[in-house]
Amino acid sequence: SGEQVMSGPPGIAPDRVEHAARILRAGGLVAFPTETVYGLGADAENVGAVERIFAVKGRPPTHPLIVHLGGGHQLSEWVAEVPDAARRVADRFWPGPVTLVLRRGRRVPHAVTGGVETVALRVPDHPVALAVLAAFGGGVAAPSANRFGSVSPTTAAHVRDGLGADVDYVLDGGSCAVGVESTIVDLTGAPTILRPGGVPREDLEHALGCSVSVRATSAVRVPGQHPSHYAPRARVVLVEPDQVLGHAEHLAARGRRVGVLVPPEFAADAGSRAAHRIIVVPHSTAQYARRLFGFLRDFDRHECEVIVTSVPAPDGLGLAIADRLRRASGPRT
Ligand code: TXA
Ligand code: MG
Numbered sequence: 001s002g003e004q005v006m007s008g009p010p011g012i013a014p015d016r017v018e019h020a021a022r023i024l025r026a027g028g029l030v031a032f033p034t035e036t037v038y039g040l041g042a043d044a045e046n047v048g049a050v051e052r053i054f055a056v057k058g059r060p061p062t063h064p065l066i067v068h069l070g071g072g073h074q075l076s077e078w079v080a081e082v083p084d085a086a087r088r089v090a091d092r093f094w095p096g097p098v099t100l101v102l103r104r105g106r107r108v109p110h111a112v113t114g115g116v117e118t119v120a121l122r123v124p125d126h127p128v129a130l131a132v133l134a135a136f137g138g139g140v141a142a143p144s145a146n147r148f149g150s151v152s153p154t155t156a157a158h159v160r161d162g163l164g165a166d167v168d169y170v171l172d173g174g175s176c177a178v179g180v181e182s183t184i185v186d187l188t189g190a191p192t193i194l195r196p197g198g199v200p201r202e203d204l205e206h207a208l209g210c211s212v213s214v215r216a217t218s219a220v221r222v223p224g225q226h227p228s229h230y231a232p233r234a235r236v237v238l239v240e241p242d243q244v245l246g247h248a249e250h251l252a253a254r255g256r257r258v259g260v261l262v263p264p265e266f267a268a269d270a271g272s273r274a275a276h277r278i279i280v281v282p283h284s285t286a287q288y289a290r291r292l293f294g295f296l297r298d299f300d301r302h303e304c305e306v307i308v309t310s311v312p313a314p315d316g317l318g319l320a321i322a323d324r325l326r327r328a329s330g331p332r333t
Helices: 014-025 047-057 072-078 084-093 127-136 156-166 201-208 241-253 264-270 285-301 318-328
Strands: 030-032 039-043 066-068 098-103 118-122 140-142 183-186 192-195 235-238 258-262 277-280 306-309
Touching: 014 030, 014 039, 014 127, 030 127, 030 156, 039 047, 039 127, 047 140, 072 084, 072 118, 084 098, 084 201, 127 140, 183 201, 235 318, 241 258, 241 264, 241 306, 258 264, 258 285, 264 277, 277 285, 285 318
Parallel strands: 066 118, 098 183, 235 306, 258 277, 258 306
Antiparallel strands: 030 039, 039 140, 066 140, 098 118, 183 192
16 A cells, blocks of 8 residues: 555564455454464454354354454453453453453354353454454454364464365464463353463462352363363373373383373483383473474374373463363363
């Protein structure tokens, strides 16, 4: 557009951002980077575009979408009311990896929420996402940019591998820094985490000055009751940390192609063990979260049939990592 140079954060091509915003305005689908995982975005107020997200993902309409906003000041436009707790969490953590579930405002179409009377909202902490949201101006409904049930994408290449030509445009913003999805906290009543994620429960409790419960269905998994999610092709087997190497060796001896995700405290023993592929978990849970989905994809690339690992301690980001591993280990449908 003429000699006018559009301004934007350094390193972000303004023409790409403008192109993405144009596609959103036209009802198209744009995959974009966030700090957690890549999102598959559409204009939240365009019902046809929102329905296309569900079709492309192969996702049941009963799994509602998160509406992404360009700033916390827009929150009141999308909800029936902003409780004090929501204002506190938004002020403290946005832009950032926490999603608020609040009572739905009239602006939110039923297609986004699956007909429930609440809506999930967040402001992502990624310069590309924020630039697109600013250029577009409205809310962007976006699930993770993967087919339903598979491993969430943390690079633009993962998005292209998974969704291919079904997306109108993929914005490349490099690897996602957090690597697991946002923490979803329901603030319509007593604060409840519906999905552990990038903001630890302890940090929410500190900001809110009260205890925050974790909904049992995502914290406790009873074998046989939870269909798999976030799942690689390989079967995921969870055992106690001190059993990981031994169990992997046992399966390898029976001729299975085994991948092992070794707890850091057993790294020293890993080299002497038999397995098709061995990855040692990073000591830092932030590093582990960042790389978790990449590790699962790596085992698939090496055609492992089974991945043996254990869950980390459920504090800090460990809670989100444990949740994803448990879901990945669920029975396949
Ligand atoms: O980090 C993230 O949250 C990423 C990035 C792209 O922002 N998004 C993401 O979206 O993980 P998705 O669709 O894969 O997961 C959204 C979750 C779903 O499990 C959905 O059921 C839940 O949010 N959700 C959405 N609206 C809800 C609502 N009103 N009440 C309860 N849960 C809701
Ligand atoms: Mg998802």
